Amino acid sequence: xxxxxxxxxxxxxxxxxxxxxxxxxxxxxxxxxxxxxxxxxxxxxxxxxxxxxxxxxxxxxxxxxxxxxxxxxxxxxxxxxxxxxxxxxxxxxxxxxxxxxxxxxxxxxxxxxxxxxxxxxxxxxxxxxxxxxxxxxxxxxxxxxxxxxxxxxxxxxxxxxxxxxxxxxxxxxxxxxxxxxxxxxxxxxxxxxxxxxxxxxxxxxxxxxx
Numbered sequence: 500x501x502x503x504x505x506x507x508x509x510x511x512x513x514x515x516x517x518x519x520x521x522x523x524x525x526x527x528x529x530x531x532x533x534x535x536x537x538x539x540x541x542x543x544x545x546x547x548x549x550x551x552x553x554x555x556x557x558x559x560x561x562x563x564x565x566x567x568x569x570x571x572x573x574x575x576x577x578x579x580x581x582x583x584x585x586x587x588x589x590x591x592x593x594x595x596x597x598x599x600x601x602x603x604x605x606x607x608x609x610x611x612x613x614x615x616x617x618x619x620x621x622x623x624x625x626x627x628x629x630x631x632x633x634x635x636x637x638x639x640x641x642x643x644x645x646x647x648x649x650x651x652x653x654x655x656x657x658x659x660x661x662x663x664x665x666x667x668x669x670x671x672x673x674x675x676x677x678x679x680x681x682x683x684x685x686x687x688x689x690x691x692x693x694x695x696x697x698x699x700x701x702x703x704x705x706x707x708x709x
Contacts (some may be wrong), residue, residue: 537644537648537651539648539651539652539654539655540655542652542655543652543655543656543658543659544655544659546637546638546652546656547656547659550635550637551631551635551637551656551701552702554592554635554637555592555594555681555701555702557592558592558593558594558681559579559591559592559593559594560593560594560595561593561594561595561611561613561617561619562595562611562613562615562617564579564591564593565615565617565693566615567579568686568691568693569615569693572688572691576589576688579591580686580688581633581634581635581636582633583633583640587687587688587689587690588685588686588687588688589685589686589688590629590630590633590634590683590684590685590686591634591683591684591686592634592635592636592681592682592683592701593681593682593683593684593698594679594680594681594682595611595619595679595680596611596612596677596678596679596680596706597609597610597611597612597619597677597678597680598610598612598675598676598677598678599672599673599674599675599676599677599678600618600674601674602672602673602674604624605622605623605624605625606620606621606622606623606624606697607620607621607623607672607678608620608621609621609678609680617693617696618694618695618696619680619696619697619698620695620696620697620698621678621680621682621697621698621700621703622697622698622699622700623665623668623669626657626660626661626665626699627657628653628657628685628699629650629653630683630684630685630699631653631656631657631660631682631683631699631701632652632653632656633683634683634684635683638652657699660699660700660701664700664701664702664703665700665703668700668703668705671705671707672705673707676705676706676707677705677706678703678704678705678706679702679703679704679706680698680700680702680703680704681700681701681702682698682699682700682701682702683698683699683701684696684697684698684699685697
């Protein structure tokens with residue numbers, strides 16, 4: 500009788516324990532999925548702080564990239580570009596420093612010192628699209644359940660840029676200031692245009708002129 504009682508108690512304990520503990524796939528935890536719902540804000544913040552920011556030192560210097568694009572474009576795209584699929588539009592994460600030549604309503608123009616002397620526009624108003632997400636090379640669309648969720652990540656990244664990267668920069672910028680930058684650019688491999696390069700900024704630092 501005692502044995503039967505102990506067995507019954509053990510079955511009850513095991514049943515309660517089984518129903519009290521559950522497991523999530525690691526991919527779901529990493530993707531910010533809780534109770535079947537994707538948490539864009541949580542996932543994007545984690546990606547920005549723990550993956551994107553530590554990777555910025557790997558960005559290619561803009562003059563180095565422009566020189567390579569002019570002399571060996573195939574190597575430039577192969578070694579430094581990222582894209583989700585087959586196509587002419589590809590993305591680069593670049594860094595550099597330039598002097599402000601014009602402050603416009605939607606962007607700021609920089610003159611980049613160096614052998615290639617390219618000109619660059621930093622987008623300051625309309626920050627949208629997938630440039631930063633794709634240029635980072637850190638995300639794989641196959642890790643997400645659908646393209647809608649994948650696009651939510653881009654929207655989350657752009658939201659951080661608009662809220663945290665640009666406001667102080669726009670408030671304090673003046674002509675002739677120098678700007679240290681890291682960000683993403685989109686280039687068309689077939690119709691390569693290096694005279695109108697627009698940067699979606701990820702990191703901006705002002706070097707004020709005296």
